[in-house]
Amino acid sequence: MIAIVDYKAGNIRSVENALKRLEADYQVTSDPDAIRTASHVILPGVGEASNAMRFLLPLVDVLKSLTQPVLGICIGLQLMCASSEEGPTECMNIFDSKVLRFRPSEGAKIPHMGWNTIENLRSPLFRGIQEGAFVYYVHSYYPEYSDSETVASTYFAGVTFSAAMNRGNFYGTQFHPEKSGPVGEKILENFLRIC
Template structure:
């Protein structure tokens, strides 16, 4: 059963709708005690990373989430919260991944935010079981996680290569929105629900 961290900075409706279409049971995580009720945890996120981090800190869930041994998935800003630092608001984040979240460079002739469908190249990882390489996923973001071959499990390119998905132990992150990415995105959510610690 999936627990969705409810800290006021996530697009919960789209996510719960996608989980319901896949017949995946879920509930909301509002307190530390709620974390024990679920086998898998999702941290959704939209908007400003610095503001989202402040909201998450106010819940008292940062330490308990970092201590989890069960599978955790950060989506979009939820993924960025797993990194050390974001240029958005010069914010110190959870520090689970020793990576930085950076602003796209508009001098490369690209529009910011990066919005729309983009294909990804993924590595052989259980999160992407059954998902063809070069499949397109839906992105909406102005900030990206710097590419790092140690943690990168999927790469996209928008002016520069960046991490579309990362993994470290039981922690996963995706920069795209699987809940808005059609069949492939819903398959990814289903795959996440079957991951073991």
Template sequence: MEIAVVDYKGGNVQSVLFALERLGVRATLTADADTIRRADKILFPGEGEAASAMHELRAQGLDQLLPTLTQPFLGICLGMQLLGTHSEENDTDMLGILPFEVKRFPKDQAYKVPHMGWNNLHRLRSPLFDGLQDEDYVYFVHSYYAPVGDYTIAEGEYPTPFSAAVQHRNFYAVQFHTEKSGPVGTRILENFLNL
């Protein structure tokens, strides 16, 4: 099985590559369109800021390529947000694969932004979560979120409900870091590789 990890300078991808290695899977870190097109599975991790990420995706032509892919695709953290239509973060137009607008968490004295640390998943509804339980914990680091909608396959709360995971056709994405979420994150990666 060929696994491609999309390289758009979107943060530290080494932890994702190491997580795959622990599963006995070798992945190619690449921005090459042909390599991405022929891969059996695509991972799209990201950390950082939306406008810079979209600038890099456009510079490499990946903004045109990624929406056309038909193989199983997993966005992680910023890689999930980039699948939406628009972000409040620097008023950024995104890839438009899923019909959500990324919002900033409201300022609230009881909740610090960014939302950082372990939090529960709720209302799991996808084969991506086979073998997991409602209330399992995963690791989040984000200041922006996708609202809950028809595309939501898992929810989180901080303090407002948000999409912890989404799906549209072959595009799956999670707001949390699978590679930093211990056995739960490992199981999600395994389930994705088995889709």
């Protein structure tokens, strides 16, 4: 059973629907025991980081102690980082990277919205995915690039940032695999195959 963590931060319907399309067995839950015993845990989220962090606070110790594969999506990934400029707020500190705001630059409209390419893929998440594949993004803040934890990168508004991160059993994507067509579906499928 996969646990989608419900912490009242935005719309999780699209993640549910993506798992349904993969015919995966899941539940939406905020129950610590259900999260602890799940085969895989997904931390979705849209919205504002400091508010989301406040909602997530009661579950932080549980989430940090997990040993099964955990996938943070968008704000979910950002909350797994050290801190965020949005708020600002301290985050869960699973990844060392900080979350920073895009600065306006020539020709780049913020939020970073739409399809962009992922490069330097090095994770089982990207098995069968080609360098330069397009994924869907909607965000104004980004996780810094890290030599040790970045497993895919994207360039936008003058910065190369972490498109995906991994440390031990913890994974995260700044893009939305649930909205990234067949490429995203494959990435989710790959995550569910990690054990």
